[in-house]
Amino acid sequence: GQQVMQIPQYQHVQEGEDFTTYCNSSTTLSNIQWYKQRPGGHPVFLIQLVKSGEVKKQKRLTFQFGEAKKNSSLHITATQTTDVGTYFCLYDGTASKLTFGTGTRLQVTL
């Protein structure tokens, strides 16, 4: 069956360092979305990627969708304390089951 792994589970960085989280699927994805959830909050939409090889940027955030549409990444340049939270990928799984990745928890310290 379809499996999507999100790595790493947790990353602790110093403010100013870069951060990347990856979602890797065993099968081709039709599209992928990324969400951020602050501690105690709810998921907030960041981006949707649909096309093979697509790259989108939002200020310090860069999102990529692999050529084979089996993997995606979120890269944050020069992290800030406001980037703290858990980042999830979301994809349309088998039988229209909306499935979140396991999430990457980002901790940023000064």
Next chain:
Amino acid sequence: DAGVTQSPTHLIKTRGQHVTLRCSPISGHKSVSWYQQVLGQGPQFIFQYYEKEERGRGNFPDRFSARQFPNYSSELNVNALLLGDSALYLCASSLQGAREKLFFGSGTQLSVL
């Protein structure tokens, strides 16, 4: 404009009881989906509804049911509550369906004692 609203915000129940959670989507949104999030884990998909019809169902037992009303609001019902049902229940709305941006409510925190 109001965002997605969920009620109640917190709820305490005992094992074996029944619970109904409510969700009002953003005006104009016709799709609602429900998620269970246990502390420290990602949201798990329960149901998706579009135009009052079920469009997707996650791996949850039949104790979980939902419906969508003509005004596009939705209810999630859980029967015969178990301790393991304690979680944050999130509702999300979107314009039409699964492949669109989801707007989440703040959730209902359910504690089963």
